[in-house]
Amino acid sequence: MKVAVLDINGKDTGRKADLSQDVFAIEPNNHAVYLDVKQYLANQRQGTHKAKERAEISGSTRKIKKQKGTGTARAGSIKSGVFKGGGRMFGPRPRNYSFKLNKNVKRLARKSALSIKAGEQSIVVLEDFNFDTVKTKNFTAILKALNLENKKSLFVLGASNNNVYLSSRNLQGSEVVTSSELNTYKILNANQVVLLEGALEGIETNLSK
Template identity: 35%
Template sequence: MPTVDVVDLNKRKVGTVVLPEEVFGCKPQYALVHEAVVMQLACERQGTASTLRRGEVSGSGKKPWKQKHTGRARAGSIRSPLWRHGGTVFGPKPRSYAVAMPKRKYRAALQSALSARLSDGGVTVVSDFVLAEPKTKLLAKVLAGLGLLSSTLIVAGESHHDLARAARNLPAVKLVRPEELNVYDVLRYDAILIPERELARVKEAWS
């Protein structure tokens, strides 16, 4: 059973907690993790690139000059892709890049990512996470005191309104609810900070 120390906001050990093995004690499946990251990034693509084809550019449909006896190459339309201001051949059109992935596979990928992050020492559990004021400077000081000087993913529920306000202006800090945990963020951020009372919700959402 994976066990980690529980610390307070001053990084003093106040106890230990057993993490849910079905979420944090899995054998990493790197192929699933890769598939999940590819899926997430593909789904985030806007797919709004668009070009005009020869039937959509402005211009007459009249033949520019007669077919023979002009000394020039034959031409049938000024909207030809060969011409300046002509249409684009096989250019992009708005489309969806979304890729589907079964929920059970994605859950297994997230469990693998969280287990790997825990084995690397990248998961910190705090007894409680309450700020005296919803100030960005105060949150940055707390994170520095916990030794989280690089990018940090904070897992906190909807009740942490002050924490969300304080984290908005820290570019290296992101706050997500337990239900919003995802593979890309788990891999992207160097550390994961979880209040002890949120572990039950993490288990409920991803076990």
């Protein structure tokens, strides 16, 4: 699968990048994609929610009315959840939402997501670049050259580059990750996936195992 390599000005360099059929052109597995996205979102949850139950409420322990003869239901504690100011019945408790997912399923999901984007022609291959200093203006110029100013974009680097990462951090619609940080949710959440040449080998190595 041949894709033109662009420079940071959005111009064709005349070179072609060869995208692996085993990574960018498979039959997408929707269930694997669903599971991987579900796991990613579950892992973002802190799970610190908590409501006070009747044992944790401050209040009198006196029986509030006699057992029989009132014509209403019996009641023994003002801290019961049926009364105003009482404890919460079956309220949320702190818990861990994360769950285990097989590595092969995660790998299949990421290949499926990349294949979906490739099928939508939403993948761009860009030549490797670097910034001498941290400047958001430099990164904005690249977005403008690629017509990505008002779109969600995901830039995938071959290796960590602090200047490029920090230059993009203030831009809400753009995200920069390395090939080892790539995940299904981020791929699908972006309107355009921009792969730097140096990231292709790492992506294919990680997903072809």
